Amino acid sequence: MTDHIRVRFAPSPTGSLHIGGARLVMYNVLFAHGQAKREGRDGKFVLRIEDTDRKRLIEGSAENLMEGLRWLGLKWDEGPDIGGPYAPYVQSERKHRYGEIAEQLVSEGKAYRCFCTPERLQEVREQQQREKLPPGYDRHCRNLSAEDVQAKLDAGEPYVIRFAMPLEGETIVPDLLRGDIVYQNDKIDDLVILKSDGFPTYHLAVVVDDHEMDITHVTRGPEWIPTAPLHVQLYKALGWEMPIFAHMPLILNPNGGKLSKRHGGVSLNDFREAGYLPEALLNYFALLGWSLDGKTEIYSMDDLLQHFTLEKVSPSPSTFDRAKLDWLNAQWINHHLTTEDLALRVMPWLIEAGMIAAAPVDTNHPQYATVVGLSGLLKDRIHFLTEAPDLMSYFLIDDLPDYDTDLLVPKKMEAADVLKVLDAAAELLPRLDLDSHEQTEAAFRALAEQLEMKPGQVFMPIRVAATGRAQSPGLFETLAAVGKERLIARIDLARTKLR
RNA sequence: GCCCCGUUAGUCUAGCGGCCCAGGACGUCACCCUUUCAAGGUGAAGAUCACCGGUUCGAAUCCGGUACGGGGUACCA
Known part of the structure; x- marks a missing residue:
C-alpha cells in the first residue's frame, strides 16, 4: 500500500460538465481529501484536461467546467489553472x-x-x-x-x-x-x-x-x-x-440507458440554473451509489469527508431520481441553511427579477436585512431558489399585479360579508402595531367574534387583499412584512374591487 | 453477433450464512397539527431478495446456469 494517494479527473473539453462527471469529481475529492487523510496518507486530487481529440474541442468548455466545480465547492490541488509539480496539465x-x-x-x-x-x-x-x-x-x-x-x-x-x-x-x-x-x-x-x-x-x-x-x-x-x-x-x-x-457506476435515466439530455437537465449548469443548491447536489450524488448505514440521508461535505470510502461505492448502476433530489434540495433550504445564508443565495435571483437593487450581493446590500426577514418567513415554503422571486414578490413590490376578485370571497361566504370584514379591517388597521403579531392576531380574532364569523373567514379575505393570493406565510407575520402603508392601500384596493 | 459489468418494493439503498417471512429514505395514500400554503408528526399500501438448480442443519447472503437490464465493440473520450 502506498503512503500517498493521487487521483485525477481528466475530462475532455467537449461540452458542459455532465453530472456524472461532477459526481466522479466528488468521489475523487472525498477519497483524496477524506479517506486518504483519515488513513494517514497524503491525498491529492488533480485536474487534467484531455484535449487530444482536436475535432471535438469546444472553446471555453474547460473554463466552464472548472467554474462548475468551483460552484460545487470541489477543489483540486493541481490543475491547468493553478499548475503544480507535474505540469503541464493539458494533454x-x-x-x-x-x-x-x-x-x-x-x-x-x-x-x-x-x-x-x-x-x-x-x-x-x-x-x-x-x-x-x-x-x-x-x-x-x-x-x-x-x-x-x-x-x-x-x-x-x-x-x-x-x-x-x-x-x-x-x-x-x-x-x-x-x-x-x-x-x-x-x-x-x-x-x-x-x-x-x-x-x-x-x-x-x-x-x-x-x-x-x-x-x-x-x-x-x-x-x-x-x-x-x-x-x-x-x-x-x-x-x-x-x-x-x-x-465507478453509471447513472441511468428513468427509462434505463445512459442519462441523457432527453430527460431534463444533465449538465451541472442546468441544475444551477434551476435553483438547486450545491449542498443538495453533493448530498444526492453521495446517496446515489453509496451509503453510510442505509439510514442517514442528509450529508454535508464535511460529513462525507469523515465517512466516505471508495470501496463502499456500489458497482451497479443507479437511476437518477429527480424527485429525491428535489426533496433533498428542499430539506437543505428548509432545515439546514441559516436564514442569512438563504438570503444571500436568493438575492441574485431577486436582482435578476428586478425586485431589489442591483448592488453587490453581500451583507452590505441595502435590502439585505429585508431579504433575511423574508427568508425567515419563506424558508419552509421554498424548494428551489428560482421560486424566491415569485414567493417574495408581494413583499418587495408596491403595486400588486391584478388578481381575480373571486379570490377575495372564500367558499360559503358572500361578497357583502367580505366587504364588511375589509371595511372593519381598514378601520382597525391604523391603530395596530403590526410588529406585535400577538396584538394583531388578538385584534382580528376579536373582530371575527364581533362579526359573528369564524377566524378563518376573517383571515382569508385579509390575506388575499394583502398579498393578492390565497397562500402566504402566517398571516400576521405577512402583514407586518408587507408594512402598514402598503397594507392600507391594498385593502382599499380590495374594497373597490368588491364594490 | 462477440466481450464485459450488473440484478433487494416504482426509485435510491441496508444487509456480507442463523438477529431478516428483509430495515431506512424518496414517491404514493390516509390521518393529525392548522388562519391558507408549506414544513412537521403518525400510520398504511408496496419485495415469493430476477429465475432455476446446487452447497449447507440453515442462503437475500456462497457456487453454477438461465433470463433480463446496461456498457463496450472508432485514427471519440
Whole structure:
C-alpha cells in the first residue's frame, strides 16, 4: 500500500460538465481529501484536461467546467489553472511525450505501424458483419516486413501506431469495486494508440499521463472497463507499476440507458440554473451509489469527508431520481441553511427579477436585512431558489399585479360579508402595531367574534387583499412584512374591487 | 453477433450464512397539527431478495446456469 494517494479527473473539453462527471469529481475529492487523510496518507486530487481529440474541442468548455466545480465547492490541488509539480496539465501540451513512447514501443516490437486506410478498415468491418464474425482489426499490418514498412514510409503513406496485444493468455484487470475481471487476450483488438495526426488516443494518453503524474488510483466511468486490459498491457509493456483501477457506476435515466439530455437537465449548469443548491447536489450524488448505514440521508461535505470510502461505492448502476433530489434540495433550504445564508443565495435571483437593487450581493446590500426577514418567513415554503422571486414578490413590490376578485370571497361566504370584514379591517388597521403579531392576531380574532364569523373567514379575505393570493406565510407575520402603508392601500384596493 | 459489468418494493439503498417471512429514505395514500400554503408528526399500501438448480442443519447472503437490464465493440473520450 502506498503512503500517498493521487487521483485525477481528466475530462475532455467537449461540452458542459455532465453530472456524472461532477459526481466522479466528488468521489475523487472525498477519497483524496477524506479517506486518504483519515488513513494517514497524503491525498491529492488533480485536474487534467484531455484535449487530444482536436475535432471535438469546444472553446471555453474547460473554463466552464472548472467554474462548475468551483460552484460545487470541489477543489483540486493541481490543475491547468493553478499548475503544480507535474505540469503541464493539458494533454495537447504533452504531445511530444506520447510520440516518443509510441516509437519506443514500436522499436521494441510491442507496437507497430499500421498503414491501413479508413476505407479498408470499413470494408473489413462490413465483411465481418456479413459473416457474423466478431468485429475488430484483422492485424493486417502487424506482420509487415521491415522493407515493406520502410517502402511505405518513404512513399509518405500516413500511418497510425497500434499496440500489439499478446495473442494468447489472459489479462487480469483488478477492479477495486468488482474484484478481478479476466479477459482472454485473443479476444482483444490491436487498438490504435497514436493517431495519424500524431496525437495519442485516450488509451496511450491516460497511461502515460497517469504514470508520469504518479496517479495511484484510476477512477473513471464504467465505459472504460472493456478497454482496461489494453491499459494493463500497456503498463506491462512499458515496465511501469500499475495503478489501482476503480470503475465507478453509471447513472441511468428513468427509462434505463445512459442519462441523457432527453430527460431534463444533465449538465451541472442546468441544475444551477434551476435553483438547486450545491449542498443538495453533493448530498444526492453521495446517496446515489453509496451509503453510510442505509439510514442517514442528509450529508454535508464535511460529513462525507469523515465517512466516505471508495470501496463502499456500489458497482451497479443507479437511476437518477429527480424527485429525491428535489426533496433533498428542499430539506437543505428548509432545515439546514441559516436564514442569512438563504438570503444571500436568493438575492441574485431577486436582482435578476428586478425586485431589489442591483448592488453587490453581500451583507452590505441595502435590502439585505429585508431579504433575511423574508427568508425567515419563506424558508419552509421554498424548494428551489428560482421560486424566491415569485414567493417574495408581494413583499418587495408596491403595486400588486391584478388578481381575480373571486379570490377575495372564500367558499360559503358572500361578497357583502367580505366587504364588511375589509371595511372593519381598514378601520382597525391604523391603530395596530403590526410588529406585535400577538396584538394583531388578538385584534382580528376579536373582530371575527364581533362579526359573528369564524377566524378563518376573517383571515382569508385579509390575506388575499394583502398579498393578492390565497397562500402566504402566517398571516400576521405577512402583514407586518408587507408594512402598514402598503397594507392600507391594498385593502382599499380590495374594497373597490368588491364594490 | 462477440466481450464485459450488473440484478433487494416504482426509485435510491441496508444487509456480507442463523438477529431478516428483509430495515431506512424518496414517491404514493390516509390521518393529525392548522388562519391558507408549506414544513412537521403518525400510520398504511408496496419485495415469493430476477429465475432455476446446487452447497449447507440453515442462503437475500456462497457456487453454477438461465433470463433480463446496461456498457463496450472508432485514427471519440
